[in-house]
Amino acid sequence: MAIHTGRGIASIEYPTGMNQNGDPSQAWIKVKPDGRIDVFSGTSDIGNGSKTIQSQIVADTIGVPYDWVTYDNSNTDSSPVCTGTFASRATFVAGKAVLKAAQRVRERILEVAGQEMEISPEDLEIDDGEVMAKGAPTKKLNVGDVAAAATWGHGELITGTGAQLNPYAAISDPTTGEVDGVPHAAISYAACAAEVEVNDETGEIRVVNLTQAYDVGKAINPALVEGQIEGGAIMGLGLGVLEDSYPYYPSAEHRGGDFGSYYNPSSADLPELHNIIIENPSADGPYGAKGIGEMSNNAQPAAIATAVYDAIGVWVTELPITPERVLKAIDARDAGGGPRREGKHVIFDEELSINTVGTGKTWTAGV
Amino acid sequence: MNIVVNGNNRTVESPPLTPLLHVLREELDVLGPKAGCENGGCGACTVLIDGAPRRSCLTAVGSVPDAEVTTVEGLGAPESMSDVQQAFVHYCAAQCGFCTPGMIIAATAYLEGGGSADRTEISEALAGHVCRCTGYLKILDAVAAARDGNFDLSTTAESPHTTVLT
Numbered sequence: 441m442a443i444h445t446g447r448g449i450a451s452i453e454y455p456t457g458m459n460q461n462g463d464p465s466q467a468w469i470k471v472k473p474d475g476r477i478d479v480f481s482g483t484s485d486i487g488n489g490s491k492t493i494q495s496q497i498v499a500d501t502i503g504v505p506y507d508w509v510t511y512d513n514s515n516t517d518s519s520p521v522c523t524g525t526f527a528s529r530a531t532f533v534a535g536k537a538v539l540k541a542a543q544r545v546r547e548r549i550l551e552v553a554g555q556e557m558e559i560s561p562e563d564l565e566i567d568d569g570e571v572m573a574k575g576a577p578t579k580k581l582n583v584g585d586v587a588a589a590a591t592w593g594h595g596e597l598i599t600g601t602g603a604q605l606n607p608y609a610a611i612s613d614p615t616t617g618e619v620d621g622v623p624h625a626a627i628s629y630a631a632c633a634a635e636v637e638v639n640d641e642t643g644e645i646r647v648v649n650l651t652q653a654y655d656v657g658k659a660i661n662p663a664l665v666e667g668q669i670e671g672g673a674i675m676g677l678g679l680g681v682l683e684d685s686y687p688y689y690p691s692a693e694h695r696g697g698d699f700g701s702y703y704n705p706s707s708a709d710l711p712e713l714h715n716i717i718i719e720n721p722s723a724d725g726p727y728g729a730k731g732i733g734e735m736s737n738n739a740q741p742a743a744i745a746t747a748v749y750d751a752i753g754v755w756v757t758e759l760p761i762t763p764e765r766v767l768k769a770i771d772a773r774d775a776g777g778g779p780r781r782e783g784k785h786v787i788f789d790e791e792l793s794i795n796t797v798g799t800g801k802t803w804t805a806g807v
Numbered sequence: 808m809n810i811v812v813n814g815n816n817r818t819v820e821s822p823p824l825t826p827l828l829h830v831l832r833e834e835l836d837v838l839g840p841k842a843g844c845e846n847g848g849c850g851a852c853t854v855l856i857d858g859a860p861r862r863s864c865l866t867a868v869g870s871v872p873d874a875e876v877t878t879v880e881g882l883g884a885p886e887s888m889s890d891v892q893q894a895f896v897h898y899c900a901a902q903c904g905f906c907t908p909g910m911i912i913a914a915t916a917y918l919e920g921g922g923s924a925d926r927t928e929i930s931e932a933l934a935g936h937v938c939r940c941t942g943y944l945k946i947l948d949a950v951a952a953a954r955d956g957n958f959d960l961s962t963t964a965e966s967p968h969t970t971v972l973t
Contacts (some may be wrong), residue, residue: 487940663963663966666899666969670941670945698846698848699849706934707933710943714968715970716971
């Protein structure tokens with residue numbers, strides 16, 4: 441028995457928002473009579489932090505403290521339309537919708553404040569909840585007083601709406617996949633380097649290090665970006681070596697039905713993680729942001745497979761790279777035969793991956 | 808029968824074989840413990856029973872008469888959080904939050920049992936708790952920080968695992 445170490449790298453490019461676009465988000469913001477800000481947006485926060493990030497965007501854009509902002513997405517009937525929290529789009533698309541709404545609210549606050557202060561709105565700015573004359577910061581009016589004046593004096597509600605939509609790009613040539621418009625709103629780039637240990641007796645793989653670099657455009661909330669990167673790393677580790685829906689080949693009836701047979705990663709599987717956040721701003725995203733959610737669990741399985749090749753000299757071309765597949769790969773390598781692709785040893789477990797799904801359809805391995 | 812939940816005496820009407828999890832959530836309206844897999848695999852339902860972490864989904868309420876049951880609500884309120892709760896906030900150690908009550912209960916038991924700040928030991932102590940969002944790293948950092956009192960609710964912790972290139 442020996443432990444073999446290997447290193448591998450994989451990179452991805454990933455469109456932010458839906459492929460071919462066509463996924464709208466809308467937002468509505470109103471200002472309470474005391475200056476507090478109510479944001480209505482349709483984005484569900486599934487733990488990714490979109491409520492926090494969109495509230496940050498609103499607070500910074502208007503110029504008020506973060507804790508003045510309340511974000512309400514409590515029901516889908518009254519909320520503005522948002523296509524959803526998927527495709528790394530909550531910050532990039534829905535964040536842009538709240539940004540536009542907040543810009544309109546800011547303009548309205550400045551107009552009302554201009555009338556109250558008898559100063560042209562162009563000569564005013566808002567910082568930390570205070571409307572101030574540019575160059576004369578002692579001449580100021582609290583946003584709460586502006587909202588009160590709008591409510592009780594001007595008889596108006598300070599409000600603003602915003603919507604973000606990149607038009608749908610339809611496929612114009614089915615042969616090439618060419619589309620008739622802009623296919624993606626922004627492209628992010630990422631790379632993952634994996635270090636693994638492979639036990640050649642048991643076939644077990646231990647991922648010991650995942651070092652990952654993500655181009656996120658702008659990290660509006662770095663801690664939440666880290667949460668996406670680290671969470672994605674462990675999902676990718678699971679996809680790479682652990683999580684198999686059909687662990688008991690050949691019968692699909694014995695698929696894993698609980699955490700005893702479906703091996704999701706635990707804290708004991710956690711490798712060393714190193715996150716590299718690259719801020720390469722997008723032209724269209726709010727404050728230059730791109731997406732990070734869905735793209736964060738794509739590079740790890742390929743990086744791990746490459747590291748396994750570095751360790752034992754066999755390309756395992758099926759995921760997850762379970763001990764059974766590793767041992768089969770080693771046997772095939774040692775037998776000198778087995779399938780080859782472009783001159784390299786590979787293992788492609790066609791029966792295991794396809795037939796257990798039960799479609800009856802078979803694929804050619806292409807070796 | 809009676810049980811003590813977060814310091815309050817509660818009378819239980821459910822049959823004795825009812826899982827403690829269902830008694831807490833459905834009869835007593837204590838919603839911190841989460842019903843995840845409900846067969847002991849995920850850890851989201853974990854509570855302290857007389858100070859020891861136990862899966863409430865696998866614990867028949869009749870087997871713990873007069874027990875002191877502590878859920879995440881019993882460790883602290885938003886205005887008076889425990890050290891572990893504060894460290895979880897400081898490190899942004901929750902995302903969707905479903906695993907968080909069980910994680911915090913298990914981490915509390917680990918530290919009260921004299922657990923160290925060593926990452927391997929913490930990860931083994933929490934290995935029976937599934938989290939599908941965070942990647943565990945911030946949770947482990949938070950537990951280590953809670954042990955050393957190294958948290959500050961007014962700020963977010965800077966990650967030692969991150970480099971930002973602009």
